[in-house]
Amino acid sequence: MKRTLLPGRPYPLGATVTRKGTNFALFSEGATKVELCFFDAEGRQTDCIALQERTAYVWHGLVRDIKAGQLYGYRIDGPWEPERGRRFNKYKLLVDPYAEALSGQVDWKKPIFAYDVASGDDLKMDTQDSADGVPKSVVIDSKFDWGDDCPPETPLADSVIYEMHVKGFSIRNPMVPEKLRGTYAGLACEPSINYLKKLGVTAVELLPIHHFIDEGPLVARGLVDYWGYNTLGYFAPMSRYSSCGDTGGQVNEFKRMVKALHAAGIEVILDVVYNHTCEGNQLGPTLCWKGVCNTTYYRVNEESPRYYVDYTGTGNTLNVRNPQVLKMLMDSLRYWVTEMHVDGFRFDLAATLARELHDVSRLSSFFDTIHQDPTLADVKLIAEPWDVGEGGYQVGQFPVLWAEWNGKYRDTVRRFWKGDAGQLSDLGNRLTGSSDLYQYDGRKPYASINFITAHDGYTLCDLISYDRKHNEANGEDNKDGSDSNDSWNMGAEGPTDDEGINRLRERQMRNFLATLMLSQGVPMLNGGDEIARSQMGNNNCYCQDNELTWHDWDLDEPRKRVRDFTSQLIHFRLNHPNLHRRKFFQDREIRRRGEDLIIKDVAWFSTDGKQVPDEVWNTQWNRSVAVLLNGQTLQVTDEDGLPVIDDSFFLVVNASQDGVEYVLPASPSGKPWCQVIDTEDIEQPFTHAEVEKKIIVGGRALKLFSDGKIS
Template sequence: MNRTTLPGRPYPLGATPQRLGTNFALFSETATAVRVCFFDENGVETDCVPLKERTAFVWHGLVRDIKPGQRYGYRVEGPWDPANGMRFNSNKLLVDPYAKAIEGQVDWKKPIFAYDVASGDEMKFDPQNSADGVPKSVVVDPKFDWSGDCPPDTPLADSIIYEVHVGGFTKQNELVPEKLRGTYAGLASDASIAYLKKLGVTAVELLPVHHFIDEGQLVDKGLRDYWGYNTLGYFAPMSRYSSCGDDGCQVNEFKQMVKKLHSEGIEVILDVVYNHTCEGNGLGPLLSMKGIDNVNYYRRVPGKPQYYMDFTGTGNTLNLVHPQVLKLVMDSLRYWVTEMHVDGFRFDLASTLAREESAVSKLSGFFDVIHQDPILQNVKLIAEPWDVGDGGYQVGNFPVLWAEWNGKYRDTVRRFWKGDEGLLSDFAYRFTGSSDLYQGDGRKPSASINFITAHDGFTLTDLVSYNEKHNEANGDDNKDGADNNDSWNMGAEGPTDDQAINELRERQVRNFLTTLVLSQGVPMICGGDELGRSQRGNNNGYCQDNELTWYDWKLDVPRQRLMEFASKLIHLRRDHPNLRRRKFFQDRKIRGSVVRDIAWYGADGNEFSDANWNETWAKSIAILLNGQTLGVTDEDGKEVKDDSFLFLINAAPEGVEFKLPESPSKSQWRQVLDTQNLDDPFESCEFTEKVILGGRSIRVFRDGAK
């Protein structure tokens, strides 16, 4: 078929449907020719059309009569010179980096490598056609009825984030229609919405939903990528999570999910992976950018362009120093905000994005562009503030507008409740918003995204049930995953019938959840922790797309009890601004007198001294938060006030008798939470002078409580 082409336009990049056909635009500074090739619904290549126009290194043309739903890919010509970073091979079909939808998965048995795999020589050119083994880009109609969409726009300080896997969340939920389980529509189903609202979270943070591929070594083992940190397309929602197919309808299904979640007051945050792609190093497949303009899209070793710089541990690093690659990332981010209506992003290995030549820089082009962008400066920006390169651990060092996964919070809280000594002072910093990390650079407590567990590592149940990782199912002889987990099994490795151990584990889980939800900063709950989800000691479930990682909705009594506990705990936080302060603690003067907004006490009822803080063996403390000193006003200019709270915290195995300090309102302290009371932890009762705080437990009191 000979299709008619018009010059078209160099912008926007990607495939853009128009009245006469579809405009195609592809950036490549080093290519010598570009063709766009079309495929029918059976994957048969029907035509290849050269894009003859080239403007500012963008190859473009409008191909007549091409409509939404059309499958396509690129064949790009240029030098074959791997030693100098040139890996062009027009026999290989390439996915459009700007594709709005992608159909199919990689077939690793097909010739998807640019070089001769049989010889193992990456310098030897492979002439075989790869089209049968490569996913196809899909032309997408952008029209969607967003009328009535009203994003919740919850302030970050008021947010409670729920990290969740789109597929695993509903895969085994029998309340969700079978066809919708494991899909975008399943996450937006009535059953899912009802659960999220009952739990009380304000935002779901979705593990990667940019279209990704399964690694070849996983396919060989009968496994596949579950987490999704193996991106192929930065604009296309992962087709695996679609209930309607993968011919482009997944785009509208994703939009419907966002619109439904918004209507129920729940925001959508995406976990995004702009630090690397699925193409790996020189021995990886040729699927997209590597065959389009390898020397510009990827960072290469200075003086040795054959080799890739790898700050991610995946084989390559995206070259955000190059303006066009930075534009790709920015275009992707803006697309997901403006066209898909998401509310924010969590950036995987964000330190990589901030690297200039090699070091991490607060003044990098990536930060500069985001901070001046009128769209992106108003969404939630969350960094995973580390990568695997030298100097990559940057917790506390990201600029204003950014929040961070607080790895120091995770490590300190785990070790404190495990019973390690010398952590009381650091625990106090983490519990009150990590002012030592975020106060000095103009940020607020909401800059600290507090978490104890996440997708990567033990679940909360496994954290209190295993001393060692058990990753045998991954097929790497248990060598993968972190070895140091700061976990404690309480005396038995894995499940046990010992009632005392099980009760202690349940109490420890409650201690962790109470600490997390009631700390200053923003809590992020690893989805399923509130259901007692276990991965049987596997702390690296990236390749376990099965019952091991899927949420189990058949709850026994302890797990149902845990879910109810988590829900009430979350609503306690939501009901009280004193538990989610906008500002760091600082004593204030009111009518000439200093009013304490926070105070620390020992078991004897006396305020902590420097000597107390230096007692490395100390594991218990009382913390008073004065609800009359929030330092903020409401929309009418009226000063916001709240009840005061007193926390009694004891990580020691033995109980402690605490003398209660006087409440700021001079009223009686009323207990609102006791993690040691497994049957009725929220039982309300008044206390006057002294309280026996059990070993490894928390009690929370409120003044003026009814």
């Protein structure tokens, strides 16, 4: 079939359906020839057209009668000079960097490498056709009826984030229709929505759903990439999570999922991987950017461009310093906001994106571009504030508008409840929003994304069940994953029949969950922690797409108790602005009207009911402290300009083995204290009882008291 080719337009990049056909546009600065190839439903190439127009390095053309659903790819010719970083190879089919959907998977048995793999010489070109082993780009018509879609727009300060995996969440849920399990539709169906609403979370943070591939070494071991940090398409939703197949239906299925979550008041945050791609180093496959224009898209070694700069541990680093690469990332972010209606992003290894030369810079082009973009002004921006390069640990160093995964919060809270010495001073900072990290650069407590566990590392259940990692199933001789976990098995490695150990473990889970939900900042719950999900001690389940990582919904009584306790905690937090303040504590003294009593917005107390003296904070022996949060000093007003007043709380944490007696100070309101939470109580940790002047907090336990109406 002979295709009619018109000049078309250089923008927008990608494939754009028009009334005349489809416009194709691709940026390649070093190409000498660009061919657009079409494929049938079986993946057979039907024809190939050389694009004739080039405007500012954008090759473009409009092809008549090409409609949505058409499969296509590119073949690009240009210099084969790997020693100079140029890796053009016309025999390799390439994915469109702007493709909005991809069909098919990578076949590692096919010649998808641009060099001669047999010799291992990456300077020698391979001339075999790779089309059979490369996913095909899909032309998408973006029409979708969003109807009355209304994003919840929950302020970050009032958010509770649930980090989750699209497939792992519903694949084993018997309440979800079988054909929908593990898909976008499975997350959008009524049982899933009802569960998230009952739990109380305000946002789901989805592990990467940009189309990714399985790494070759994993495939060789019979494993797959489960987490998804191996991106091939920054505009395409992962087809593996679609119940509609992979020829375009995944796009609208994703949109329907977002719309359903929004209708339930739940925001959607995407974990995005803009620091590296799936193409690896000089010995990796050629699937997209490496063959489109290698030196544009990747940071190559300036002295030896054959090799890549690697700040990510994956073999390559995207060249965000290049305006065209920066444009691609910004176009991707805007696409997911405007076309897919997502509410925010968590940036993997975000320190890499801020490297102008080698150092991480708060004034990088990436930050500058995002901050001036009106489309991104109101979305949530969350950084994983580190990478694997020198100087890459940047917790507390990101600019305004950004929140950060607070790794220091995780480490301190783990060490405190494990019973490590000398944690008290740092714990005080973490419980009150980490002002030492975020207060002095214009940010607020909600810049701190607090978490105890995340996808990377132990689950909460494993944190209190294992002293050592058990990653044997990954096939790397248990050498992968972190050896520094601040975990404690409490006397037995893994599952045990010892009732005493199991009760202590359940109490420790309540301690961790309560600490997370009662801290200032924004709590992020690792999906499945609320039902004591275990990975059997594996702290690096990136390649385990099986029952080891999937949520198990067959709950026994202890796991039901953890679930119910977590839900109560979340709803309690949401009902009390004193637990998610918009401003840092100022430690201001406030004289109550008509009385001589002076109260503060926050105050720390010892067992005798007196405020903690300075010298106690840095002692090694003290493992217990109490904090008073004054609900009359929120320093914010409601929509009518009236001061917001909340209950005051008195929180006692005790990581020592023995119980501790505390004298309760007077409450700011003068009302009696009521006990709200006692993590030592296995059957009824939430209580509704007035207490005496002196109270006992059990060993390795937490208690919370309120001077207001229990809710």
